[in-house]
Amino acid sequence: MPAFLCTACGTQYPPSDAPPKACVICEEERQYVPPTGQGWTTLDKLKIDRRNSWREYEPGVTGIGTDPNFAIGQRAILIETPNGNVLWDCIAFLDAATIATIKARGGLKAIAISHPHFYTTNGEWSRAFDCPIYMHAADKKWVQNPHPNIKHWEGETHQLLPDVTLIRCGGHFPGGTVLHWAKGAGGKGIVCSGDILAVTADRKWLSFLRSYPNWIPCSVPEVKAIGKAMQPFAFEVLYGHYFDRVISANAKGVFEKSVARYIANIEGTARKPGE
Ligand SMILES: [Zn+2]
Ligand SMILES: [Zn+2]
Numbered sequence: 001m002p003a004f005l006c007t008a009c010g011t012q013y014p015p016s017d018a019p020p021k022a023c024v025i026c027e028e029e030r031q032y033v034p035p036t037g038q039g040w041t042t043l044d045k046l047k048i049d050r051r052n053s054w055r056e057y058e059p060g061v062t063g064i065g066t067d068p069n070f071a072i073g074q075r076a077i078l079i080e081t082p083n084g085n086v087l088w089d090c091i092a093f094l095d096a097a098t099i100a101t102i103k104a105r106g107g108l109k110a111i112a113i114s115h116p117h118f119y120t121t122n123g124e125w126s127r128a129f130d131c132p133i134y135m136h137a138a139d140k141k142w143v144q145n146p147h148p149n150i151k152h153w154e155g156e157t158h159q160l161l162p163d164v165t166l167i168r169c170g171g172h173f174p175g176g177t178v179l180h181w182a183k184g185a186g187g188k189g190i191v192c193s194g195d196i197l198a199v200t201a202d203r204k205w206l207s208f209l210r211s212y213p214n215w216i217p218c219s220v221p222e223v224k225a226i227g228k229a230m231q232p233f234a235f236e237v238l239y240g241h242y243f244d245r246v247i248s249a250n251a252k253g254v255f256e257k258s259v260a261r262y263i264a265n266i267e268g269t270a271r272k273p274g275e
Contacts, residue, residue, distance in 0.1 A: 003145065005046075007039035008032070010071030010092030010120040012145050024144060025116055030172070030211040043094065043121065046070065052091070052098045055243055061184060063243050066093040074118055075243050077192050078102065079181055083161045084109030087129075088179050088192045089241075092120040099128045110134060112166055114194030115173040116142035123147030134160065136168055136175030156229065167233065169196050169226045171208050171218045180233045188236035191251065197226070197258075199240035199247055206238070206247070206258040220266050227259040 001015035006023035009031055013020045019040035026033045050070060055063040065075040070093055077088040087108050102108060108129035113119060119142065122133045126149040137152035158166040163182040170176050176196040184190030197206045208223045210216040238251035247254050264270035
C-alpha cells in the first residue's frame with residue numbers, strides 16, 4: 001500500500017489503499033487547501049521528476065531543497081559538527097542520491113524539526129539513517145504518521161549535541177522550535193529558525209505569525225515569550241525557512257529590533273496617527 005503525501009504541505013500519511021479524505025494540516029487555519037482542491041502523490045511518483053538540490057552556506061551548514069519545488073517549498077539544513085551531523089527540519093522528497101550523499105558525509109545522528117509544517121516524511125528519513133527524530137511534545141497531536149523513532153522532548157531547551165541546542169519559542173505553533181549551533185558562523189553562533197522566526201522579504205527583519213498564508217498574527221505575549229526564549233543565546237547568522245531567507249550578519253540585533261517593532265505595531269505605538 002502506498003503512503004500518500006499531501007501535495008500542498010508534503011505531510012505523509014500512513015499507508016492506505018486510497019488517499020486520505022483530507023489533509024489535517026492543510027484544513028487547519030495556519031495552512032490552506034489550494035483553490036484547485038486537495039491533491040495527493042507518493043514518493044515513488046515524485047522520483048519521476050524531482051531531485052534534491054544543495055547549497056553550502058558556510059562550512060558545516062548546507063541547505064537541501066527539492067527541485068522543482070514541492071509542497072510549501074520547504075528547505076532542510078544539514079549541520080555537520082565534530083560530534084555528529086544533524087538534519088534540521090525535514091523535506092518530503094528523499095531519494096537514493098540524497099541518502100548516499102549524506103551517508104558519505106557521516107550520516108545523521110539526529111533529525112530535529114521546528115514544527116508540523118516540516119514533519120513531512122520524517123519516518124522515511126529516520127529509517128534511512130537509523131536516527132531519532134526530535135519534535136516538541138506540545139505539537140504531538142499534529143503527527144500524522146507516527147514513527148517509533150520520534151522523541152517528543154518537553155520543556156524550554158534540549159541539548160541535542162555539545163554546542164547544539166533546541167529552543168522552544170512557541171508562537172507559530174506552541175511547540176515551535178529553533179536550533180542554535182554555538183560553533184556556527186566561525187564561532188559567533190547561528191540559529192536555524194524555520195518560520196518560527198520568519199525572515200521577511202527585505203531580509204532586514206523577522207516577523208512572527210500564527211499563519212503566514214492566511215496572515216494571522218501572533219499575540220504580544222507570544223512574541224514577548226519568543227524574545228525571552230532567545231535572550232541567552234548569541235548568534236550572528238540566521239537561516240530561515242527557504243533557501244534565500246537568510247540574515248547574514250548581526251542576526252541577534254535584527255531579532256531584538258524585530259521583536260520590538262512587532263510589539264509596537266500590534267500595540268499601536270509604532271507611529272503617530274497619519275504616519
Ligand atoms: Zn497538507
Ligand atoms: Zn509553518
